[in-house]
Amino acid sequence: MTTIATAERPKRHHAALFVFVTVLIDAMGIGIIIPVMPDLIRDLSDLPLSKAALRGGYLSFVYAFMQFLFGPTVGNLSDRFGRRPVLLVSLAVLTIDYLIMGFAPTLAILFIGRVLAGIAGATHSTAHAYIADISPPEKRAQNFGLIGAAFGIGFILGPIVGGLAGELGPRQPFFAAAAVAFVNLVYGYFLVPESLVQEKRRPFSVTRANPLGVARQIRKFPTVAWLFAAVFLYNVAHFVYPAVWSFYTKEALGWTSAEVGLSLAAVGVGFAVVQGWLIRLVLPRLGEAKTAVLGFLVSIAGLVGLAFANATWLVYLLMPFVALGAMVTPAMTGLMSNRIPDDAQGELQGALTSVAGVTIIISPVLMTQLFGYFAGDQAPFYFPGAPFLAAAVLMSLALIPFGVGLQRAPAVATEGSE
Numbered sequence: 001m002t003t004i005a006t007a008e009r010p011k012r013h014h015a016a017l018f019v020f021v022t023v024l025i026d027a028m029g030i031g032i033i034i035p036v037m038p039d040l041i042r043d044l045s046d047l048p049l050s051k052a053a054l055r056g057g058y059l060s061f062v063y064a065f066m067q068f069l070f071g072p073t074v075g076n077l078s079d080r081f082g083r084r085p086v087l088l089v090s091l092a093v094l095t096i097d098y099l100i101m102g103f104a105p106t107l108a109i110l111f112i113g114r115v116l117a118g119i120a121g122a123t124h125s126t127a128h129a130y131i132a133d134i135s136p137p138e139k140r141a142q143n144f145g146l147i148g149a150a151f152g153i154g155f156i157l158g159p160i161v162g163g164l165a166g167e168l169g170p171r172q173p174f175f176a177a178a179a180v181a182f183v184n185l186v187y188g189y190f191l192v193p194e195s196l197v198q199e200k201r202r203p204f205s206v207t208r209a210n211p212l213g214v215a216r217q218i219r220k221f222p223t224v225a226w227l228f229a230a231v232f233l234y235n236v237a238h239f240v241y242p243a244v245w246s247f248y249t250k251e252a253l254g255w256t257s258a259e260v261g262l263s264l265a266a267v268g269v270g271f272a273v274v275q276g277w278l279i280r281l282v283l284p285r286l287g288e289a290k291t292a293v294l295g296f297l298v299s300i301a302g303l304v305g306l307a308f309a310n311a312t313w314l315v316y317l318l319m320p321f322v323a324l325g326a327m328v329t330p331a332m333t334g335l336m337s338n339r340i341p342d343d344a345q346g347e348l349q350g351a352l353t354s355v356a357g358v359t360i361i362i363s364p365v366l367m368t369q370l371f372g373y374f375a376g377d378q379a380p381f382y383f384p385g386a387p388f389l390a391a392a393v394l395m396s397l398a399l400i401p402f403g404v405g406l407q408r409a410p411a412v413a414t415e416g417s418e
Helices: 012-045 049-082 083-103 107-121 123-134 137-166 174-192 211-218 222-238 241-251 257-308 312-337 340-373 386-407
Strands: none
Touching: 012 049, 012 083, 012 107, 012 123, 012 137, 012 174, 012 241, 012 257, 049 083, 049 107, 049 123, 049 222, 049 241, 049 340, 083 123, 083 174, 107 211, 123 137, 123 211, 123 340, 137 222, 137 257, 137 312, 222 241, 222 312, 222 340, 222 386, 241 257, 241 340, 257 312, 257 386, 312 340, 340 386
């Protein structure tokens, strides 16, 4: 049962298209800046690449910490006031954030920009809640894949623009990112309808709008709690890509910003194909649980391969494994969403945002430290692929709480929440 009044809402596929385009344009803005971040940090700090990677890890830490603090608040605000206003405010803050980073004269100003981006980082959680509003339970996992596909397509376009613009200077892509975020804001204001009707909204609660309050709610659903543990380990491993990809490929393979952008675009093509098309064939045949397991296994294989890759052609050969691993997120989100009441979908997505925030706090610092150590002069042996091997180990460990969670009795998705 959806929560948009039949007489007022557009058809489901039109509403999903609105969210799809919103996430796509947002992903373009994110993908634009990744290829040039190493060069910008070195310009502002005059550090070698191995040490610039450490600064990149700390920038990600600040972003993640803010997302962890504010993710549950934003998710709960969307349950109280609706998805649309929260989404629009997030996009407005992101527009300002890109401008701040584009004009940043020092690393300190870059850190301020990442603080703002972290606070506005609920765009995806709100989009997921929107999709949950307009999708029947049996279709949620597949429709969550649309968001992943939008993100993938955004990464097809964003890194190409960022990599090419980065050849003109490391600041140019930030201004392009601000422009696309603003266009996204205007598009959402005029075309995106609200998905959460008034009678389905609930009062804002401070006790639930913080990480500890979310944890207390999750404890009511034992299966979801175990799956959250699996998501936590998966994300720590998966975030190795944004944490060290641009640094690793420039150090180990000597890539330019344009080559980094093209490689991310290739990954985006894979994500779009997997989450927008392939998963709709796999899920009905394997189910959510087996689909997630398949995604875990191919992700592990891809990470191990990247750890020892020493040529550009080998990295591209391993990219299909990276792309196939994208099946994990929509399958896991579908498993969890179907075990949470309808009036708590925004809270669930806010909790997932907080988990992502915690893992981004841990993962970039861990992975960049590993990269900086094994790519630096103090390393006992040169091994810039060490972060990928560590990620493979963590992803293997994620299968343990995942299996335990599946053995527990599922929560009743229609029961109320306090």
